[in-house]
Ligand SMILES: NC(=O)c1ccc[n+]([C@@H]2O[C@H](COP(=O)([O-])OP(=O)(O)OC[C@H]3O[C@@H](n4cnc5c(N)ncnc54)[C@H](O)[C@@H]3O)[C@@H](O)[C@H]2O)c1
Ligand SMILES: N[C@H](CO)Cc1c[nH]c[nH+]1
């Protein structure tokens with residue numbers, strides 16, 4: 261699928277019987293599809309081994325390991341591990357009025373959308389005298405990871421900080437890789453101040469996840485870690501969730517997009533959307549599933565054209581080497597493939613989007629029609645951009661206010677309630693052979709005579 265004479269785009273190695281990164285859905289076997297939808301696997305456990313070692317070093321040596329890894333992985337010699345409020349204010353002073361205004365638009369829309377997720381639930385009387393309900397409580401200590409390797413992402417800080425703020429989390433620890441000179445970028449500093457967060461830890465990668473999961477001399481152990489990152493960060497999150505008492509939001513690894521397009525799609529728009537996710541990193545993936553081969557070819561030509569002027573073209577090209585196109589006969593087939601892929605972002609580049617949204621089963625976030633760029637959701641429309649990748653959209657949702665709270669159930673029984681429910685509980689306890697359970701009811705229905 262090469263449209264200029266440099267490197268091929270959309271050239272993920274074909275499954276058996278496929279060819280050149282463009283596949284016909286009807287010719288794909290089930291095995292082909294399951295190979296095509298696999299991504300970010302670590303077959304030789306190389307990433308796991310490296311990350312396990314980093315976690316162990318942080319667990320054993322605390323802050324001193326964090327200083328060492330800043331030097332080794334980030335090439336920054338740190339004199340301290342965090343920036344305080346005064347330092348953040350000084351760094352943020354470089355942000356211009358226009359930039360502040362754009363951050364404020366994003367902040368307000370994200371706030372509005374997330375605030376609407378907070379709703380008190382009704383109390384339910386399941387039987388006369390038996391009342392059940394749920395109440396929300398914020399998770400007290402949360403850790404936010406803000407990526408900063410190939411690109412620094414202040415937008416991610418808004419996406420995590422705003423729901424944490426709305427939920428009312430008491431302690432918010434923020435880690436982001438140190439930039440040159442032991443600083444953070446000005447927009448990270450500005451967002452910290454917008455959120456009322458007065459400390460940012462200069463720690464990146466799997467070492468940041470380990471620090472927040474185990475705690476160090478400087479960094480507090482948190483109850484739950486949030487945030488996307490590269491394969492090292494994501495692997496560390498999945499490891500610590502099974503080895504510590506710290507939970508995670510979800511595996512949110514390298515960005516990916518799947519665009520479903522038909523004859524009504526605009527090749528220049530589709531190409532731009534594919535490149536937007538490809539430029540995130542070499543392990544990103546951009547998939548086009550198209551019912552119209554002409555549109556697919558025009559999109560390829562557009563990709564090449566747009567790559568010519570893209571500053572991050574080299575990164576995008578490598579991501580596209582790991583991407584592919586599937587040609588289907590119908591939109592229904594396209595959706596079928598998409599549901600098996602379970603993309604982080606799904607774009608419906610068709611005027612007929614209303615007819616197919618009902619058949620979406622697996623996706624992190626969906627962008628409808630030809631005028632809805634995925635970048636709107638990345639930055640400012642209001643939805644959260646921290647989303648499950650690598651097919652975890654089959655089971656996980658993106659970050660929301662819910663991610664930052666626990667929903668605790670309550671119940672209250674009156675005299676009438678225990679009388680109504682008691683006999684059933686006694687029988688159920690009997691059939692499980694749990695007599696103390698039965699007795700906890702019996703003593704209340706007919707207390708033993710003194
Ligand atoms: N799924 C989502 O919701 C979502 C949202 C935003 C970004 N992303 C993804 O987040 C990722 C961000 O990645 P990034 O690399 O730019 O930043 P990052 O902050 O995730 O990772 C940078 C850190 O990785 C560590 N690192 C780098 N090379 C290493 C090595 N060889 N061994 C051990 N550690 C190493 C370093 O400590 C560095 O600080 C991108 O893949 C992007 O697509 C995903
Ligand atoms: N597309 C990313 C989520 O995969 C989020 C992001 C941040 N900045 C730009 N994009």
Ligand SMILES: [Zn+2]
Nearest residue numbers: 515536537638
């Ligand atoms: Zn993006």
